[in-house]
Amino acid sequence: MTAKPATPIPQPRGSHAERSAQMRQRLVDAAIACLSRLGYAATTTQVVMEEAGVSRGAMLHHFPTKVDLIIAVAEAAALHQNRSVRRRLGQIPAGLDRYMALTRATWEAICQPPALALLEIMLASRSDPALGERFPQIAQQLEADQREGVWALAKELGIGDRAAVESMVRLHVAAMRGLLIEMTFSGDRHTAEVDITLLEYHKRTLTGALLTGSSIRADADQPK
Structure with missing residues (x-):
């Protein structure tokens, strides 16, 4: 009697996409660790591969060049920074307390490895033409998100x-x-x-002036 061929076990839908996303994230996380620990110049694709424990083929499949990897890191780091700040502010009551807590929340996020990696990328973009061509858009979007977020909180206070x-x-x-x-x-x-505490003090002073309706001219034409 001829044995029937084994029935293939169906693979979960999307499993390949999930594995691919996990590998991509693994490489990005490894790059963040290397950038924050070693700096931009020493963070080669080989070093990242070793940190992540993956093959060269896996690296090339997801990130054909170092700049491709670095841009993915910059995007992930910017997203991480914004999420960290929002999560921290979500623990603070709405109003003046939340507005004032924004400075400390931002500082805490900036001290984390993703933000340090982002700073390394920002500095490197000045001397790496390929990176300098692609990175500014990410930096500009991050800064625009920061301005809009703070402005939204300021408007809630009546500023x-x-x-x-x-x-x-x-x-x-x-x-x-x-x-x-x-x-x-x-x-x-x-x-x-200590310096951040001083920064918070200046913010509180400025905020007090803005809440009383004082005119703060933030332009180059302000009289000396």
């Missing part, structure tokens, strides 16, 4: 000076990035935390 709010956002982000760069060299988190 109407958008120019002043956006100037404050740019100043705070620049200050935090600078502190992060210093911290990577000094390893002194305590001093950075």
